[in-house]
Amino acid sequence: MKTRFLTTIFACLFITSAFSQTELNKYKYVIVSKKFDFLKSANQYQLNDLSKFLLNKYGFIALIEGESYPEDLSRNRCLALDADVLKEPGMFKTKLKVELTDCNDRLIYTSGIGESREKEYQKSYVEATRAAFASFENLGYKYEPKAGSVVASAPEVTATSNASSEIDKLKEEIKSLKEEKAVEVVEERIAPVNNPVTITESVNTGVLYAQAIKNGFQLVDSSPKVLYRMHNTQLSDVFLVENKSAIIFKKDNKWFIEHHENGALKLEVLNIKF
Incomplete structure (x- = not known):
C-alpha cells in the first residue's frame, strides 16, 4: 500500500x-x-x-x-x-x-x-x-518558437476591403505632410481655433500591448482583447487605425489617438507598450 x-x-x-x-x-x-x-x-x-x-x-x-x-x-x-x-x-x-x-x-x-x-x-x-x-535546475528549459507564428496567442490579422478603403482615404489626407513635422501638422489640422480638441485619458486605463501583425500592430489589453489594429504609414510614429476614421501617433514620448466622436474631434492618451 x-x-x-x-x-x-x-x-x-x-x-x-x-x-x-x-x-x-x-x-x-x-x-x-x-x-x-x-x-x-x-x-x-x-x-x-x-x-x-x-x-x-x-x-x-x-x-x-x-x-x-x-x-x-x-x-x-x-x-x-x-x-x-x-x-x-x-x-x-x-x-x-x-x-x-x-x-x-x-x-x-x-x-x-x-x-x-x-x-x-x-x-x-x-x-x-x-x-x-x-x-x-531540472526543468530542462529550451525555447521552442511556435511554428509560423509571430505573435503569441493572437491570430494574424489582415485588413478587410472596408478597412483598406478607409486606409487609402486617410493616406491621401496625410500624404502631403512632411515626416519631421508629422505630429505638429496633424495637431494643427485637428485643432482649429473655433473647435478645440478635447484631451482626455484613454478609455482603457490599463496597459495596451502592441503585437506585430501584417503591416503594423494590434493593441490588446490584459484580457487579452484586441482594441485597435493600426497600420504603418510613410510617416514615423504615425499609424492609421483599421475600420475607424482615426490615427495613432507619438509626441513627447506619449501615444495619442485622434478620432471623431459625436461629430467632434477628440485626442486621447494611450498607454502603449511595444
Missing part, C-alpha cells in the same frame, strides 16, 4: 514537471522585477541581479525590468514571462519562492520554497533565493 502511494506521488510530480517544462518552453525571455515587494529598495542585497544570474544559469534569457529589450520583445511583450520573488511566512526561517507569470498575469510556474536559518538579512535572503531557484 505504501509503495503504491509513493509511486502515485512520484507520478504526479513527474506529470507536473513535464507540464511546467512544456509551458515554459513557449517563452523566449524572462523579465525580473526591478524591486521585490518584501524589500525596501530596488535590487536590495543584489537579489534582483542574483535572480537574473540564476535564470541565465538555467538556460533562460533574463532581463531586468526597465532595461533595454531586444527588438522582438519590444514588438511582442508576450514573448516574455515576468519573474518575481515572494516571501512566505516563517518565524525562525527565511522562506522565499519564485513565481513566473505571462503578459496576461497568468501564473505559469511556481518554484519550491527556498529556506535559510541565517540571522543576517543579506545572508539569509541570498541563501533562500539560491535554494528557491534550485527548482529550475
